[in-house]
Ligand SMILES: Nc1ncnc2c1ncn2[C@@H]1O[C@H](COP(=O)(O)OP(=O)(O)OP(=O)(O)O)[C@@H](O)[C@H]1O
């Protein structure tokens with residue numbers, strides 16, 4: 001508590017709050033598209049922090065994380081769209097989505113508990129693909145997911161009469177739909193940061209880290225590794241489910257295409273690139289990796305025009321090229337991530353000192 | 358002194374374990390009494406570590422079983438062994454390398470505490486109180502093994518001797534009735550071994566029974582109340598050090614080698 005009364009941290013918190021509140025207005029100057037990019041950046045922060053529990057804390061390499069996001073998204077889409085004619089409120093759908101994703105997490109977790117590292121990665125990768133293919137094909141004989149066409153006209157988030165789509169006037173300010181979602185997502189992201197922090201320094205959080213470090217020693221001190229790992233899967237999956245619900249509502253449209261393996265890899269890259277297990281690092285990783293490709297999308301074309309007067313390389317492939325190069329460079333020069341935890345940094349620093357000595 | 362304590366703490370009955378053709382344990386039966394320091398010695402590959410692993414649930418014995426503190430031990434369940442009161446260290450130190458020394462010991466409190474995931478997320482008063490108690494106890498244990506000034510260092514950055522001490526502190530955090538040490542003096546110099554000896558005697562004095570695997574014969578004979586000798590997976594003798602030292606079979610199998 002006393003930490004918050006310290007004037008310096010008070011100043012810092014105030015500054016961050018003002019920045020977070022003002023950011024969408026700055027982005028809106030470049031057009032609503034940028035606010036939407038911002039929304040996705042925060043959504044990815046949420047997702048990456050959920051995956052951080054599984055990968056960063058418990059050390060379980062999960063390449064199928066997007067499946068839980070898909071479960072949450074389809075839950076929202078089916079329970080709040082004309083597809084089934086259901087329009088349930090958010091406090092019904094989000095818990096159902098989280099619960100279903102949680103069950104999916106346990107389903108994936110239970111048969112894979114004995115696997116580690118590469119083997120686990122392959123099984124989870126397969127699981128992610130299975131879920132996507134299910135969504136693709138569950139349109140016959142009974143049409144549940146509407147197959148590859150996806151589900152449209154999904155209800156936006158609404159609290160009573162307050163809807164998150166369309167413009168709203170507050171205190172003489174015009175808030176667009178994406179701006180309202182931004183504030184909702186920031187609130188959710190702050191929540192998940194707090195939960196991550198609390199879990200990190202808790203009995204269960206330490207058990208996760210212990211399993212990550214040495215499973216046999218963890219067993220020997222009496223940790224029920226099976227249950228504790230399942231708990232990590234379930235927690236991460238629930239976060240994925242909630243994020244998926246908000247995604248569906250924000251887009252108004254879901255289709256299996258959004259839940260490809262590439263997405264899982266992206267989220268994993270955010271966690272690893274930022275600094276596994278270190279919350280500020282994961283946030284940084286998520287923001288960078290979600291904004292960088294978009295910035296490149298808008299930047300690559302015009303820069304080529306300015307330099308050469310014509311398009312030399314297709315902007316889309318150049319964008320992925322630059323992006324891939326950036327990833328390789330970071331892993332080469334900052335192997336512990338862009339912003340690793342102080343312990344990890346210290347350890348790398350000590351290694352360098354050893355080399356010099 | 359310990360001979361007039363009637364109920365044994367641990368009884369191994371005809372424990373057998375083989376790996377393919379290798380008979381690592383051949384019907385080993387032995388009895389550890391409450392409050393004693395019990396030594397387990399034998400040449401390399403005699404089956405000492407395998408015995409530990411069977412007892413602590415990491416291996417499932419192929420025959421026989423254990424009775425601990427009046428009830429049978431469930432095979433294949435390390436977490437139950439720990440909950441029942443058996444703690445161990447490892448021959449090749451197994452710490453949680455990227456966690457601090459303090460956190461390592463705090464993990465040891467896991468089996469004696471209850472806080473769940475919901476309590477942690479809501480940060481309830483009960484969770485906070487338990488967390489403070491865990492931390493407090495872990496600090497006390499770091500003091501007990503005299504590495505309190507390394508509390509915030511990563512376990513893997515500790516010196517070898519300190520890592521051994523940390524492993525003991527982590528094991529003690531589970532409040533064991535029986536503490537099993539697998540070659541704790543390996544790689545230690547004379548001073549460190551002497552300090553370790555004091556530590557082990559202190560732990561016994563504070564009420565924990567100790568099972569000690571050790572190659573340092575001088576240490577074992579000086580420290581233990583009784584000693585068992587394994588050779589090729591079979592129990593050769595179980596008796597007080599003075600008798601064991603003079604036994605012809607032991608001299609042939611081990612001491613004379
Ligand atoms: N997991 C295993 N798989 C196959 N063989 C094993 C395994 N564990 C132990 N053994 C074999 O069982 C026998 C006993 O090994 P164990 O490690 O118990 O000996 P030890 O008495 O602890 O020896 P040391 O003093 O070298 O530590 C050895 O022949 C060993 O090779």
Ligand SMILES: [Mg+2]
Nearest residue numbers: 405406407448
């Ligand atoms: Mg051994």
